[in-house]
Amino acid sequence: MQKSIYMALWIVGLASFTLVAIADQKAGDQGGRTMKKAASPSTMAEGEVEDVDLATPSITLRHGPIKSKTMEMEPMTMPFAVKDAALLAGVKAGDKVKFIAEYLDGFPTIVTLQVLR
Template sequence: MKKIQKVAVIALMVVMLGSAGVAVHAQGTKGVEGTNSSSDKTMATASASTESMSEGEVKKVDASGGKLTIKHGPLANLDMGAMTMVFRVKDPEMLTQVKEGDKIKFIAEKVNGALTVTSLQVLK
């Protein structure tokens, strides 16, 4: 009988500890008022977007192919180190905004299996 009691106590402790972890996680995602705030989420997204921009230098613009060759620093969101590589562009209009030698900030993401520049900003 004691063995069953021990198993029941251990099971209860596991359930209680698991619930406490979920409660702590849920509390960490709430806004100042204690409720999830869409403005908090928007600010976090905007901040993450700005922070995830990588710096690079345009080495080649291939307008007919819809591609940019960029010598870039680390791409944190893709877990890639610094290198020079070819990217597709999300919007062909981006190719008219840059020329060889331009310093840029950009966000690259994997879109349909291809590394694609989804956001681009020319630095002055």
Template sequence: MKYVKTLAIMAALAATPAAFAAGSMDGMDMKGMDMKPSAETKQAPHPVAAEVKKIDAKAGKVTLKHGPIENLGMSAMTMAFPVKDRASLKDFKEGDAVTAVFDTVDGKPTVVDMQRK
């Protein structure tokens, strides 16, 4: 029984530093620290198969039924996206099969290039 108690105390003492390390970082001075993600973690944008469901040229948006967008961490879905080049929307119509390249522009997932298949 003494061995079980000793083992329990040793395990608790061993876990103590990890508990302190996992604490909140509120109030810590982070000035001067490079908080940007490393270049290796960002995936490069690549073309994704999609279907044009709706075009709103006035708002500069296109609704696409698209496959997974890996560089943005998005699963397949149907969603409206702003388009980087609004003028390019005149080249497409609802129902077109396209490949679209997505990236983050001004903090929003955006279609940066779109080509008809």
């Protein structure tokens, strides 16, 4: 009789230990994801439009530092491909912009573009 009570307590103890272990693991996973996100942010870079080519479509930017998922660059002036020509609607030389650029098919490509007014 006494023995079976100890046995029952042991099983309950083991079960709750297992549940705590699972909960810890879940918390760890979440922490991992959070850290991963913080380690590779696609913060918007800043730039000024030098030229817009709707035919290509492409845009030449005098840009500040770029740090995105696939691209890291010092400030310079260079042309970018554009993921979607619609991003260039209303954009003209002299505009100040914020943008995210990534390498798509090997080309530096603007994937997000926001004109600062």
